[in-house]
């Protein structure tokens with residue numbers, strides 16, 4: 184009986200997750216509806232799903248926090264979304280010198296990649312009666328956040344990227360978001376297999392599959408065509424000295440093979456999400472298009488990043504990094 188319930192629960196979990204894998208799109212729609220209602224529903228789902236699918240850890244209950252905290256509350260989405268969600272809360276904690284907490288399921292998911300995460304599970308203080316001020320994109324300007332929070336606990340939520348908070352802490356971020364040895368060994372093996380030694384490695388992220396829908400819905404844009412990636416590669420050939428090797432990670436192998444494998448210095452190395460993300464983060468340089476996954480790679484790489492959409496995030500990155508934005512009008516179709 185219990186077992187059957189568990190199986191049903193699991194199937195339900197899969198369906199719900201599939202639903203939220205396109206959550207970026209869904210949330211755009213939901214945002215139109217009363218924010219308060221959706222927040223409450225999502226919170227309930229979050230709690231419910233946290234309880235499913237995994238045995239609840241023997242929660243060690245902590246004393247309730249006496250100082251104000253930051254809590255990253257969102258539990259859904261793919262790896263890229265979750266990392267940004269976690270990282271936003273983590274960085275706000277650094278910035279405001281507050282202890283950071285995160286929903287248990289996000290911690291479980293992200294610990295599979297990053298063994299050394301420092302934020303605590305919210306489960307431990309769930310019993311406390313805390314009142315929160317919610318922040319999303321209105322966390323900015325960060326300079327005034329502490330003053331606006333007036334000593335209240337902060338709840339940071341939703342798939343908003345907050346690079347302005349993370350960029351001042353890049354040294355610490357490289358420790359916090361250090362991939363585990365298994366993933367790094369995979370990456371090392373890939374680099375060995377393609378003979379990358381002695382080369383300057385430029386990782387290229389090509390995001391297609393579900394993304395065109397989002398681009399169309401949110402920005403009235405088509406996805407980038409092949410010229411973008413090829414021009415970006417040429418930029419590196421012109422501007423960066425050394426023996427270049429372009430390694431492509433993507434979600435559309437066929438398209439990449441047909442459109443981007445134009446010369447011997449370009450190879451496809453896609454394996455799985457974790458390997459591919461670690462490849463982006465550890466390459467010397469990045470070419471990315473759009474989305475939280477590629478943008479995380481661009482954030483973590485130490486060299487140059489070429490990006491495409493002229494979004495606010497690009498302006499922030501450009502302040503701290505070698506971040507070059509190509510003119511999207513040359514590579515995307517704008518729908519009327």
Ligand SMILES: *[C@@H]1O[C@H](CO)[C@@H](O)[C@H](O)[C@H]1NC(C)=O
Pocket residue numbers: 236237238
């Ligand atoms: C949950 O805990 C039970 C008993 O401790 C164990 O037999 C079972 O394998 C666990 N399930 C999962 C999904 O970890």
Ligand SMILES: *[C@@H]1O[C@H](CO)[C@@H](O)[C@H](O)[C@H]1NC(C)=O
Pocket residue numbers: 299301358359361
């Ligand atoms: C884990 O993080 C802590 C604090 O940031 C650091 O001191 C420690 O060396 C890290 N451990 C590993 C194995 O990276």
Ligand SMILES: *[C@@H]1O[C@H](CO)[C@@H](O)[C@H](O)[C@H]1NC(C)=O
Pocket residue numbers: 312314
């Ligand atoms: C929780 O806190 C609020 C305000 O801080 C208060 O009104 C409410 O009575 C508290 N609830 C419990 C169960 O302590």
Ligand SMILES: *[C@@H]1O[C@H](CO)[C@@H](O)[C@H](O)[C@H]1NC(C)=O
Pocket residue numbers: 364365367368371
């Ligand atoms: C991967 O390669 C780097 C650089 O050669 C090395 O420092 C690191 O220890 C390797 N990691 C693993 C897990 O093999």
Ligand SMILES: *[C@@H]1O[C@H](CO)[C@@H](O)[C@H](O)[C@H]1NC(C)=O
Pocket residue numbers: 408409410512513514515516
């Ligand atoms: C990409 O789009 C631009 C602008 O519409 C166009 O000039 C270019 O030829 C296209 N490239 C390819 C490979 O289709």
